[in-house]
Amino acid sequence: MKLYRIGEISQLYGISVDTLRHYEKMEILMPEQVSDSGYRYYSNRQIWQLNIIRTLRQLGIGLLDIRDYMSHRTLDKSQALVEFQLDTIDQKLRELNRLKQELEDRHYYFQESQQxxxxxxxxxxxxxxxxxxxxxxxxxxxxxxxxxxxxxxxxxxxxxxxxxxxxxxxxxxxxxxxxxxxxxxxxxxxxxxxxxxxxxxxxxxxxxxxxxxxxxxxxxxxxxxxxxxxxxxxxxxxxxxxxxxxxxxxxxxxxxxxxxxxxxxxxxxxxxxxxxxxx
CATH class of the missing domain: 3.20.80.10 (Regulatory factor, effector binding domain)
Structure with missing residues (x-):
């Protein structure tokens, strides 16, 4: 089983070492191994977990909710999470469409003012x-x-x-x-x-x-x-x-x-x- 040091994971995902340590402290993402000298090693299992965590964070889901989900994943919880993601994306699309309309109106206003x-x-x-x-x-x-x-x-x-x-x-x-x-x-x-x-x-x-x-x-x-x-x-x-x-x-x-x-x-x-x- 290939293991990666915390610095390698940090570079691979563009996530600071401090953030990875914070995830560990909150028991969201635990290293596969910790050596006697304190070096942390991550396996492929933690890599796919980190992919999930990053996706959830991008959707604005809080760390406590992520911890709850990651601690015991079931089909029901995964389905509920997908439904939540869809609702979140729909909300963001509405906000983006509203922002787009405001910017289009503003653009038209500038053009009209110049004429x-x-x-x-x-x-x-x-x-x-x-x-x-x-x-x-x-x-x-x-x-x-x-x-x-x-x-x-x-x-x-x-x-x-x-x-x-x-x-x-x-x-x-x-x-x-x-x-x-x-x-x-x-x-x-x-x-x-x-x-x-x-x-x-x-x-x-x-x-x-x-x-x-x-x-x-x-x-x-x-x-x-x-x-x-x-x-x-x-x-x-x-x-x-x-x-x-x-x-x-x-x-x-x-x-x-x-x-x-x-x-x-x-x-x-x-x-x-x-x-x-x-x-």
């Missing part, structure tokens, strides 16, 4: 959007991000992963918009169909811009939109919505940041009519 027309101002009719909201004054992107994290943690089971899909944003009040306080935010939100509040449906003047969240860059974007609104005789009709499509969660290059500004608007004539009617 937007930067700087183009468009009037869009947007539907109601359900949102979780945290109304608190903040002035930096880091404070906004912290509020988003607080919102996420307050959601049951923290099932949201807001930073992945351009669903997180912040509000700027009408008053701050008129005053030119374009980096004074009075609330943050995460879009989620199960949320308890809403961003109203309506006409929104929308524009994507790229680049850092510096005062100069942001002011330039809002001045462009304000000039457009003046030429088109449009007035703001609610809080400004900023949505962060690509930001610190996707890139360290601030020039790659992608933000969408959405300003609810109403025609000056329509506003005048509504105000007159209200009187």
């Amino acid at each position: 937007v027309k930067i700087g183009e101002i468009q009037l869009k009719t947007l539907p109601v959007r359900k949102v979780w909201i945290e109304m608190r004054d903040v002035r930096t992107v880091w404070e906004i991000d912290r509020l988003h994290k607080e919102i996420e943690l307050n959601i049951e089971e923290s099932r949201l992963s807001y930073f992945a899909w351009g669903r997180a944003g912040a509000f700027i009040s009408e008053g701050d918009f008129h005053k030119g306080n374009h980096t004074h935010y009075n609330g943050s939100f995460i879009i989620d169909k199960l949320a308890d509040k809403e961003i109203p449906a309506g006409d929104y003047l929308c524009m994507h811009f790229q680049g850092e969240y510096s005062q100069q860059n942001i002011d330039e974007q809002y001045f462009r939109i304000k000039n457009y609104m003046k030429k088109q005789a449009l007035e703001i009709d609610g809080p400004v919505v900023e949505i962060y499509k690509l930001d610190i969660h996707e890139t360290d290059d601030e020039q790659e940041y992608l933000t969408e500004i959405q300003i609810p608007v109403i025609a000056q004539e329509e506003r005048l009519f509504l105000e007159t009617k209200a009187k």
Whole structure:
């Protein structure tokens, strides 16, 4: 009967000597022989046992359960183990398929984000959007991000992963918009169909811009939109919505940041009519 020293088994299977000694200590894999000087020798019997142990470990089965199985194997226990393996593999396949779908969605999102027309101002009719909201004054992107994290943690089971899909944003009040306080935010939100509040449906003047969240860059974007609104005789009709499509969660290059500004608007004539009617 050919015997192998513990170092040979370690090299053959890529398992550390410490792990083999731990298996011995737990009485999961006992050497065929131990010499008077303490050298451990393994036979072919231990080799096929080690094959079984490795397979079970790859399936996430605990060492105590493995010890129980290896100590007294029967057909019933082997059949139950196979059934457990099949269930485990099915679960892993479901998890992998879910992960694959998430990665495919994320890949599509990146491609879609790269195809937007930067700087183009468009009037869009947007539907109601359900949102979780945290109304608190903040002035930096880091404070906004912290509020988003607080919102996420307050959601049951923290099932949201807001930073992945351009669903997180912040509000700027009408008053701050008129005053030119374009980096004074009075609330943050995460879009989620199960949320308890809403961003109203309506006409929104929308524009994507790229680049850092510096005062100069942001002011330039809002001045462009304000000039457009003046030429088109449009007035703001609610809080400004900023949505962060690509930001610190996707890139360290601030020039790659992608933000969408959405300003609810109403025609000056329509506003005048509504105000007159209200009187």
